[in-house]
Amino acid sequence: MSHELKYYIGLMSGTSADGIDLALVSFNSQHKLKHHASYYHPYSNEIAEQIKSLYTPDNNEIDRAFTLDVALAKLFAQAINNFLAQQKLTHSDIIAIGNHGQTIRHRPLQTDAFTLQISCCQTLATLTNIRVIGQFRRKDMALGGQGAPLVPAFHQTIFRETKHSENLQTCTSDKYSSDAFVVNIGGIANLTFLPASNTSKVLGYDTGPGNALMDDWFQLHNPDSEFKYDKNGEWAATGVINKELLHELLSDNYFKLPPPKSTGREYFHLAWLQQYLTKHAQISNKDVQATLTAFTAVTIVNAIKQHQSGSKNTAKVYLCGGGTHNKDLKNQLNQQLKKQTSKYELFLTNHKDIDADQLEAIAFAWLAFAYDKKFLSNMPAVTGASRGCTLGTEFLP
Numbered sequence: 001m002s003h004e005l006k007y008y009i010g011l012m013s014g015t016s017a018d019g020i021d022l023a024l025v026s027f028n029s030q031h032k033l034k035h036h037a038s039y040y041h042p043y044s045n046e047i048a049e050q051i052k053s054l055y056t057p058d059n060n061e062i063d064r065a066f067t068l069d070v071a072l073a074k075l076f077a078q079a080i081n082n083f084l085a086q087q088k089l090t091h092s093d094i095i096a097i098g099n100h101g102q103t104i105r106h107r108p109l110q111t112d113a114f115t116l117q118i119s120c121c122q123t124l125a126t127l128t129n130i131r132v133i134g135q136f137r138r139k140d141m142a143l144g145g146q147g148a149p150l151v152p153a154f155h156q157t158i159f160r161e162t163k164h165s166e167n168l169q170t171c172t173s174d175k176y177s178s179d180a181f182v183v184n185i186g187g188i189a190n191l192t193f194l195p196a197s198n199t200s201k202v203l204g205y206d207t208g209p210g211n212a213l214m215d216d217w218f219q220l221h222n223p224d225s226e227f228k229y230d231k232n233g234e235w236a237a238t239g240v241i242n243k244e245l246l247h248e249l250l251s252d253n254y255f256k257l258p259p260p261k262s263t264g265r266e267y268f269h270l271a272w273l274q275q276y277l278t279k280h281a282q283i284s285n286k287d288v289q290a291t292l293t294a295f296t297a298v299t300i301v302n303a304i305k306q307h308q309s310g311s312k313n314t315a316k317v318y319l320c321g322g323g324t325h326n327k328d329l330k331n332q333l334n335q336q337l338k339k340q341t342s343k344y345e346l347f348l349t350n351h352k353d354i355d356a357d358q359l360e361a362i363a364f365a366w367l368a369f370a371y372d373k374k375f376l377s378n379m380p381a382v383t384g385a386s387r388g389c390t391l392g393t394e395f396l397p
Contacts (some may be wrong), residue, residue: 233328
């Protein structure tokens with residue numbers, strides 16, 4: 001690894017609570033991004049359970065949450081130090097760490113809205129001896145936004161289908177070659193819509209569950225599996241979609257809300273699912289899994305269709321996140337898109353040289369870079385904030 005370059009590290013732990021993703025990124029003088037290397041550190045079962053236990057209200061939350069806040073920061077620091085050693089780099093080669101943290105509660109719709117990401121940024125900065133830019137969601141929420149999704153501004157710099165390359169900060173073209181959608185399928189699925197016409201707003205929001213319900217249902221009924229998820233969607237593929245249950249799941253009020261909107265595992269969880277299953281006592285476990293896979297696919301495709309209705313533009317759909325490894329889910333997405341029209345092309349984000357497993361970690365490296373350059377990095381049309389702002393807070397070693 002070159003020691004002449006200076007790098008940013010992006011750090012992400014998603015709602016699936018499976019582990020830590022790190023990405024090493026540099027930017028040239030034209031602000032063009034280059035992704036150099038990645039690192040993944042899986043969580044132990046104990047840490048994963050501690051995280052998930054904080055998604056919904058329970059006893060002794062403050063002690064548990066803020067003990068884990070420091071424990072995760074120590075784990076993140078260990079992962080970064082291991083990563084640097086692997087890349088033959090030192091702390092002085094890193095300009096800053098962009099730390100998303102671990103979301104344990106997201107309440108964007110109540111009167112005093114809040115969001116909570118743990119993994120103490122100050123502890124992380126001190127243990128790595130590297131500046132940390134973190135708490136990216138809070139300023140957007142202070143401005144009346146939902147603090148989510150955070151990555152559409154980054155998506156716009158990479159995925160907008162320009163006829164010639166442009167930078168977000170100096171974008172002047174009023175016509176792009178096609179509509180583009182970036183769909184990140186983590187625990188929750190989110191979508192960014194990048195319209196071909198500059199007269200239409202860029203939009204981004206959570207479409208609903210991604211892998212969360214599928215993972216939870218799989219673990220509940222396959223406790224002895226070596227995997228914490230339905231590998232390649234193989235179990236779901238043995239089941240049959242229950243159309244009546246699917247219709248009932250799709251009737252949830254969340255899907256009627258207009259954007260901006262965001263959600264989390266504190267809303268879509270097994271107790272939420274169970275209220276629908278009480279009427280379907282005869283349905284087999286594998287048929288529930290098949291139906292949950294269809295549910296994720298249909299909610300994503302319904303969101304895409306809604307922005308394309310009446311449009312003559314072709315659309316490129318770029319997938320990223322853990323859900324891209326679920327073969328059954330990808331097949332269903334393809335089938336659902338083809339049912340509508342042949343004008344969709346489905347790609348992984350790798351098509352644009354962005355590793356589908358690393359997009360969010362790369363995005364948080366970009367958000368740290370945007371903080372240093374004082375770019376506007378939230379998108380009011382996406383989050384509902386009253387104005388644009390530069391996201392993040394700096395923590396010094």
